[in-house]
Amino acid sequence: MRLWIFSGLVLAGCAGSQGYMAEENAGLGPGVPAVAVQPIDPPWLQAEQQRRAARGRQDVSALLVDQPAPYQIGQGDILTIVVWDHPELGAGAPAAQAQSAPPSAAGAGVPSAGFVVDHDGLVQFPYAGTLRLAGLTEEQARALLAERLARYLSQPVLTLRVQAYRSQRIYIDGEVKEPGLQAINDLPMTLVEALNRAGGALPSADQSRLLLERGAQRYPLNLPLLMQQGVNPARILLRHGDVLHVPSRDESKVFISGEVVAPRALTMHNGRLTLNEAMGEAGGLTPQGDGRQVFVVRRVGGEPRVFQLDARAPGALAMAEAFELEPRDVVYVAATRLANWHRNISQIFPGALSSAVGAAR
Template identity: 60%
Template sequence: MKTLTFLSRYLPLLALLASMAGCSGYRIGAGPLSGVAGGPVPPTELITEQLINAEKALRAQRGSQSLAHLVVRKPPPYTIGNGDILSIVVWDHPELAGQGVAASATAAEVPGPGAPPAGFVVDHEGRVQFPFAGALTLAGLTEEQARALLTKRLAHYIAKPLVTLRVQAYRSKRVYIDGEVRLPGLQAINDIPMTLVEALNRAGGMLPSADQSRIVLERGDARYQVGLRGLVKRGINPGSILLAPGDVVRVHSRDESKVFVSGEVVTPKALTMHDGRLTLNEALGESGGISPLSGDARQVYVVRRAPEGTRVYQLDARRAGALAMAEAFELEPRDLIYVAASPLANWYRSVSMLFPGALTQVVTSSRP
């Protein structure tokens, strides 16, 4: 009798709540942000094979366009710059040797132990003073070009001069390496082409915590994101990316490339991407999968903050081929994966909030 009395009292209300939960719950195509006040709801895009192919093509096109002008197949030779120290020797004329001044450089500016050797310093105007030749503008010239210019000047005073000219200390051009490398700091550009791989190797290599897919190259006001594995997949040698003086290379940490999984999954968590790659299927699998008790497999959402605004993708995991599409859908850093609750779970939670313990009392009272 108590059971019947209780049911008769609350059955109409429970039926009303059930209908409300079924109507106000998440719907296919409604998006996880439906009903949130404060602005328009972003449209929901269903994850299909066409969408996956379009995203892959857009990602490949964006990467190839941004890095096309950074790739140099044949690096140019080193050019002399302001502040470099030159070693100049005129053979059979020892009286012209040792005319340079000692450079006031530090050990950090000139590689190798000990004080920097004496030499001819290229001044702030790019010139060098040499006996008989006078002031020579050598900035912007290669060693061979500078040697030819000096030989031509000395030929007016010395018969068939034999000149040796080389850069003794490289101080005019530098790049800066920062982030997840063993030896962050500045690197001087010398006669060996300063490619991206060369700069990373001089910095001692990347740490285990480095994200090889998020190496940012800053050149002036421009920023380029370089992924080593992505370049290799596209057939681009990372050693062909030539750095310019003043470039800043930042190697980001893997902790900055996380994907967040929440909602009706077994274990909500933040996942670290594997060198910039993580698929929707892998993220759901590492979170234990969709909860069999409360998750709605029709409503798996991916919320992404894009430059053009927030984008919301939806996967219906009950459809044929859904697992294959989830494996092909690649996530991006800071993506949010949300699995909505089923209508039955929403109804149960609504009743539990209004009448704590009511369902438990019904079940207990109905037992013989």
């Protein structure tokens, strides 16, 4: 009977069996679960790849927009309204300024100081009275104001545009150059535009694990996978109140330990790292490592799962390359029986084994 313990997990199995089945763990105290070990073989890998492909299909249909709608005026926006040939209607434009302006400027009217859309979405304008402009585009607001002014002015010509965009914002944080609030303006706030305004993603960003929060909904976004599936990230439109989080690659590390040359924590490459790549980055097995006992410990739904690869089996390299690790996986390579026996003897009788070898020589 052999036992392996990984962070409180106990694996028990009998020599010669193809998998190590879980057994009752009576002697190690309560709360230490025993788990079954899933062998990594071609049939299981094929089924796992199909499951991963099904999980990898991202449903971003609710986020995709082919033709973004024009910007709609909102509460807090500041508008610039100029009525041609009527500079006296400009907000805060003194008469002296209008008289001293060049003819071209006087003909178009002196630019106003701005009209603020109040919390009710209303704007007050001379002769036109109180207008509800919130929810209208610039073109619609211009037409409504011209209709009101036509009661007092003959064929009024005016210019209306948003001077300051303050009603709609998104928030972007994480591994970007300039995290913080980004105002939505007349340019559509797509996912690509949001990242660009934040200065772009840093080299430490994990672009495979972006998270978009919209109210109570959370949308995980894998940019490399979206592009592989033919989905243009520029079609993903962000809305007012959205929060975009760009995580660090350090949050999705894989840990490799045991009988490997260089035990370490490995960062995934845009969310992808195979077991073969992990073993290669760790320098491979030490002479004391047992290639038949390469384990991967993973938590699935709060429960531990353990997978075993026999690296000495035919086609083991192909299976290791096909086995994709997930964030926070633990790869562990067990020692051979001889190495374990040597270590146990050395702990019980320090120096005894070396003395015996010296005496034999």
